[in-house]
Amino acid sequence: MEKITLDITEMAHGGSAIGRASRGRTIFVPLAIPGEKVRVQVVSQKNSYAQAELLQVLQPSPERVTPRCQHFAVCGNCHFQHMSYEAQLAAKENVVRDQLARLGGFKSANVQPVRPNPEPWAYQVEMVLSPAGNGRLGYWSPVKREVIAIEECPISRPELVALLQDIELDLPGLRKLSLRIGDDEALLAAIEVDGVEPPELEADFPVSIAIVLPDKTAASLVGDFYSVVDGFRLLDLAIGPGADHLRRGESDADEVELFGLGLGLQQAE
Template sequence: MFHLFQRDGALIRGVPSFFLDTLSTHLLPASLPARFSLCPMPQTIILSLETPAYGGETIGRLPPDENGRRKAVFVPYALPGERVRVHLVEEKRGYARAELLEVLMPAPERIPPRCPHFTHCGGCHYQHIPYEAQLHLKTNLLREQLQRIGRIAEPPVQPIVPSPEPWRYRNHVQFHLTADGQLGFRAPRSEEVIPIQKCYLLHPTISEVWPHLEIEPLPGLERVALRVGDDDDLMLMLESHDPQPPEFSVDFPLSAMYLGPQGRNLLAGYPDQQISVLGRTFQVSAGAFFQVNVPVAGQMVTHVLEHLPLDTHTTALDLYCGVGLFSAFLAERVGRLIGVEENPWACEDFTVNLDAFDHVALYEAPVEMALPHLREAHPQVVVLDPPRSGVGRDTLKELLALQAEVIAYIS
């Protein structure tokens, strides 16, 4: 998602997320496991659903209570206008959550999901509607949230730029392990790992290799990640709390890195990959973040550059700059660029990727610690692409204290 703000805080442009999480079926199995904390008195009820909510849920209403209030019920994998049978699994003072059991009256746009793991694995939310309908739904959600939460009466939300490829686009995946060593994803709102046999979002090279991986569920092993770079170069990353790397052998042409509490240990191949965006090649090390949809990464860079006032007199900040994706293109257009990143491996990559520019500086520190020291730089433009957790309130205050003319927030 790209937002562009003027100094007075008014949103002047917003484009919903390029993120594609593509996901229930017309009739869902009644044996869907409950993955939420149970209500004191679990109930199965029938609801008529009204409005969409963030994260693939749709809102229905319980019958009026003694005060005439109708509590909102959030139902996943359902659509506005549907009549559904649900199981209440969590009830709070102001709202409730339910598990979808059966669609009694489907919406016209409902389609069968492509993936057999849909509704069980927590990776996708919208496979039960066509991609074009997903874009329309997300556009309306963004507009509604800017009105309701942002208090912007008429948010100028622009049409979504669709992903060139809605399937098989992810160049990076993180698996968790079941107790017996099967690779899988976490269930919705749960720590339970659901073993999977197929994922239609993964790059073909990853899909070809991962089913053949045999990973022993060693103590401390948290995640198993795969990332594909240029020329289908593949890297395996094992993330663990155990400081001792495991014995390792591989029959595939890939690199492998162990990411432990004491740093990285190269198990096979090379410690980094090359990933190209808009004709520029980036070094990306194991443990450093890079956009998972490379074609869309290029679209985001192009969009940012088209809407920022950049010239050789501009000082720009790139917060959460990672390996320098946005910095590399900004540096060609500004007089001074300062990046801020705390991941040490990403910082090493940034130094390599921006080596050709002598007007670029890098702060290796958390953004919230670096911002107070950057006021004297008087940046006119700030670009930030924070992690999924977003930006904390105190960090936002420091960001506004910079009094930059334009802030571009990518999420």
């Protein structure tokens, strides 16, 4: 495949950086940073753009840092750990500005700076994981084109990572496992499966577990029982005994909204 040298000019939506080749051809390069000169190898070619693999950083950006996570560059859960936190915020702001101009036609949009998190690590309160074989869980890898098991996730809350490390879940038909910390700091989990019969589960740690079935109904496996009554979409569902974080709806029915996502639930009697 073709190998070329590029000057990286900007970040694209999805985490790749952009360089321009001969005749203005757009090249998307994961793991590069604006301002860098890089050597890349084209791995796929379209009419107006190409995807490339980063081979060498010839002139690194001063914003380049060592990623904290051992899975970074293979795991598809995050894209910016090779950049300083300040550079990450600037990149996200520029992506919003570019999307508004290029797709929405707002050429002079007043985009406010991205508000920084007080703590750039250990802030994520939800992990949506897929089965990686042998009872292990992980994230989809765009590099390996498969789900890879993960041992750590520095951007996620330590309680979630500890829970992940304690879980071995090898259910037939398992599609996803969502782990979440509720507003009341309760540990919550939701299992999405292909089967129609909810499995029997026991948890030896303090977590509430719900299941999402193919017919878009929900059932509690560990903790209080809830049933879907309306407005259901296949979202990252987590409900249980610590359900005082749920907000009651405006209708006459005793409904609640889950995480503000418009999911109508009703507690069974």
